[in-house]
Amino acid sequence: MQKRWMQNAFHFFVATAGLLGSSAIMAETIQPHCAYLPIDINQYGKQPFQNPPDIRAQNGSLDTTMTVQYTDAATTTLGGCPLKLRTYNGQLVGPTLRVGQGDVINLMLKNRLPVETPNEIQAQFEQENQNAYLDTTPASFNTTNMHYHGMHVSPVGNSDNVLLAIPPQSDLRYEVKVPADHPVGSYWYHAHAHGSTAIQVGSGMAGALIVEDNPETIPAALKAANVNEKIFVLQTILYDQEGELNNITSLFPGPSNPTPENCNAQGAMDTWHCSRRHITINGQIVPIITMKRGEVQRWRLIDTAFRESVFFAVEGTRPA
Numbered sequence: 472m473q474k475r476w477m478q479n480a481f482h483f484f485v486a487t488a489g490l491l492g493s494s495a496i497m498a499e500t501i502q503p504h505c506a507y508l509p510i511d512i513n514q515y516g517k518q519p520f521q522n523p524p525d526i527r528a529q530n531g532s533l534d535t536t537m538t539v540q541y542t543d544a545a546t547t548t549l550g551g552c553p554l555k556l557r558t559y560n561g562q563l564v565g566p567t568l569r570v571g572q573g574d575v576i577n578l579m580l581k582n583r584l585p586v587e588t589p590n591e592i593q594a595q596f597e598q599e600n601q602n603a604y605l606d607t608t609p610a611s612f613n614t615t616n617m618h619y620h621g622m623h624v625s626p627v628g629n630s631d632n633v634l635l636a637i638p639p640q641s642d643l644r645y646e647v648k649v650p651a652d653h654p655v656g657s658y659w660y661h662a663h664a665h666g667s668t669a670i671q672v673g674s675g676m677a678g679a680l681i682v683e684d685n686p687e688t689i690p691a692a693l694k695a696a697n698v699n700e701k702i703f704v705l706q707t708i709l710y711d712q713e714g715e716l717n718n719i720t721s722l723f724p725g726p727s728n729p730t731p732e733n734c735n736a737q738g739a740m741d742t743w744h745c746s747r748r749h750i751t752i753n754g755q756i757v758p759i760i761t762m763k764r765g766e767v768q769r770w771r772l773i774d775t776a777f778r779e780s781v782f783f784a785v786e787g788t789r790p791a
């Protein structure tokens with residue numbers, strides 16, 4: 472029996488006001504399959520569901536390296552559109568980090584994005600200044616850091632410190648101590664440098680962070696359901712017609728392009744609502760899960776969408 476995962480309607484929240492400056496709109500060459508047109512799901516979706524890659528703690532420590540880099544447009548596409556987006560390890564979804572209570576995350580984060588020129592940084596700043604509320608100087612789009620979302624861990628030093636800035640071509644070693652009494656469950660991580668969060672999370676820089684069940688207290692039924700566990704990292708990856716994301720006005724639509732009903736207004740087409748882009752699950756469009764009748768699976772749902780609410784529904788099922 473096939474159960475098909477369908478993405479559903481989204482709400483649109485306009486939270487910021489500003490003016491859309493024409494200087495923020497860059498000349499764009501439309502790449503094949505990157506136009507703001509509906510994606511053919513039969514051609515580009517409906518592949519077997521794939522969990523993100525897993526990285527597990529061993530002997531109390533999760534030791535790993537993650538590299539912030541552009542995707543390779545020769546091998547990474549959505550709806551047939553070749554993508555050059557800021558990502559973790561060149562993948563549209565970050566790896567799942569799995570730790571136990573009391574473990575330590577030892578993460579070397581390497582920022583291998585290119586250094587921007589002063590002119591590029593100034594242009595980014597002007598985009599932000601016109602579209603978001605700024606009271607401090609934002610980091611450049613290629614500057615990053617790591618936030619451990621929902622975790623009850625230290626927010627200072629090289630732990631879950633969102634005030635850190637890792638400039639392009641530099642590294643930072645994170646050490647995040649997960650308390651022994653930390654609640655088990657589904658968490659996530661994402662880039663959170665002030666000024667580049669929207670651009671980077673909107674490109675897919677997010678992944679699941681699982682605090683594993685306590686083996687001594689986990690109910691038998693849940694343990695069985697874990698065998699075919701599925702992790703859904705839901706993303707709204709917003710790429711432009713060149714397969715990139717460099718225009719923050721797409722993420723913070725202002726008064727001149729706010730309304731979903733008016734996609735023909737100047738500057739509106741590249742917003743999420745008008746772009747016709749598709750919600751992805753672990754970088755896939757409408758993946759298919761095949762289950763046996765009566766099978767129970769644990770699904771962990773993580774909504775990393777940068778502005779929209781994702782409504783969840785299971786279609787084509789009957790109550791037991």
Ligand SMILES: [Cu+2]
Nearest residue numbers: 618620621661
């Ligand atoms: Cu967060």
